[in-house]
Amino acid sequence: MNNFTYYNATRIIFGRKTEYQVGSEVKKYADKILLHYGGGSIKKYGLYDRVVNSLNEHGIQYIELAGVQPNPRVSLVRSGIQICREYNISFILAVGGGSVIDSAKAIAAGVPYNGDVWDFYSGKAQIKECLPVGVVLTIPAAGSESSTSSVLTNEDGWIKKGTGSELIRPVFAIMNPELSFTLPAYQTACGAADIMAHVMERYFTNTLDVDFTDRLCEATLKTVINNVPIAIKNPEDYAARAEVMWAGSIAHNGLLGTGREEDWASHRIEHELSAIYDVAHGAGLAVIFPAWMKYVYKHNIPRFVQFAVRVWNVENDFQNPEKTALMGIEKTKEFFASIGLPVSLKQMGIGDDRLEEMADKCTNGDTKTQGGLVKLKKKDIIQIYKMALE
Numbered sequence: 001m002n003n004f005t006y007y008n009a010t011r012i013i014f015g016r017k018t019e020y021q022v023g024s025e026v027k028k029y030a031d032k033i034l035l036h037y038g039g040g041s042i043k044k045y046g047l048y049d050r051v052v053n054s055l056n057e058h059g060i061q062y063i064e065l066a067g068v069q070p071n072p073r074v075s076l077v078r079s080g081i082q083i084c085r086e087y088n089i090s091f092i093l094a095v096g097g098g099s100v101i102d103s104a105k106a107i108a109a110g111v112p113y114n115g116d117v118w119d120f121y122s123g124k125a126q127i128k129e130c131l132p133v134g135v136v137l138t139i140p141a142a143g144s145e146s147s148t149s150s151v152l153t154n155e156d157g158w159i160k161k162g163t164g165s166e167l168i169r170p171v172f173a174i175m176n177p178e179l180s181f182t183l184p185a186y187q188t189a190c191g192a193a194d195i196m197a198h199v200m201e202r203y204f205t206n207t208l209d210v211d212f213t214d215r216l217c218e219a220t221l222k223t224v225i226n227n228v229p230i231a232i233k234n235p236e237d238y239a240a241r242a243e244v245m246w247a248g249s250i251a252h253n254g255l256l257g258t259g260r261e262e263d264w265a266s267h268r269i270e271h272e273l274s275a276i277y278d279v280a281h282g283a284g285l286a287v288i289f290p291a292w293m294k295y296v297y298k299h300n301i302p303r304f305v306q307f308a309v310r311v312w313n314v315e316n317d318f319q320n321p322e323k324t325a326l327m328g329i330e331k332t333k334e335f336f337a338s339i340g341l342p343v344s345l346k347q348m349g350i351g352d353d354r355l356e357e358m359a360d361k362c363t364n365g366d367t368k369t370q371g372g373l374v375k376l377k378k379k380d381i382i383q384i385y386k387m388a389l390e
């Protein structure tokens, strides 16, 4: 196990009707805020009214910035930064999913910064200061409600990049599983793939002696695998929705990666797909992750055997561990397909014409590698895209 420091500053307020507490939580930080949300689902399902009533009850003034798109854009973030400066706003409340939260984090980091906010994403600058961000979560998926990252898309060149800092971790996250009842089956499934991917990016490591976090990873994966089909069949099953929502935060709050090297190649490879084709991040991962697994498993067969046996209950073939490893990969793919996700680029309507371009962007023109388990170069990433085609 490697040395590590772990600190998670997000207060989690979890359970039925917890959104009614939003005003009292915000009041601890500010009297004037930016209320940030997406394309309208929160108005359609009544959450917006509950949130603004609670803000009003606590005498909190709010200025609204709606319209965050899935795969959030830097242009809207720049508008948000302008608004906050103009109205002297010192707190951002994100009501929505990963896209809204990431956009809120970017605004919060951009307000006190003199340069352009994209500098944090291009790697030109580090976040040194940030306004506090609070969250009311509506979809378990990205884990952004208690993560240290934010991912944005720059329309200039359609580049999708992430940035990370402890400073952008939200100060609180209100998580009421009832708010996820209205999610369409496809969004629930995309969320599941993303949660699983966040665990698997940490699980597939070369670091030895990480048994405790291995077991936590396996428990998190099994919880999602068991409960997502129930939530898809019966969207208002509170118990199943609650399991998935809590698993979604644990998957990406840093705990499962403690003491181990992480991978993240699949995420970077997927981000190129989302950037160019604007596909849902979780759907892209359902396509890319199994292809990545097939490309790299030979580098660490025992780890893939452990995954197959412990997560998917595959019986170990002692004479042929490679066969066991491959069955775990197959089970992962079958699961994604069973919850209605695409498992090939073809199913997403994506052909082979831009694979080289995506691999090039992913590796900065073949100047950097991706992944921890295996360090992938541009040529490897092209192969992974090719394996994902059918």
Ligand code: NZQ
Residues within 6 Å of the ligand: 037, 038, 039, 040, 041, 042, 068, 069, 070, 071, 072, 096, 097, 098, 099, 100, 102, 138, 139, 140, 141, 142, 143, 144, 147, 148, 149, 150, 151, 179, 180, 181, 182, 183, 184, 187, 190, 191, 194, 252, 267, 281, 282
């Ligand atoms: O915009 P509205 O109308 O609210 O609709 C949203 C959106 O269309 C809808 N939705 C959300 N909650 C709903 C709902 N519809 C009905 N009922 C509800 N309760 O769902 C759609 C998707 O929302 P989005 O926020 O895009 O989903 P998600 O949470 O999956 O976020 C995806 C983004 O997060 C990034 C991804 O790259 C992607 O841009 N990620 C962020 C991470 C982080 N910050 O730590 C890590 C992840 O790996 C990921 O990269």
Ligand code: ZN
Residues within 6 Å of the ligand: 142, 194, 197, 198, 267, 281
């Ligand atoms: Zn993700």
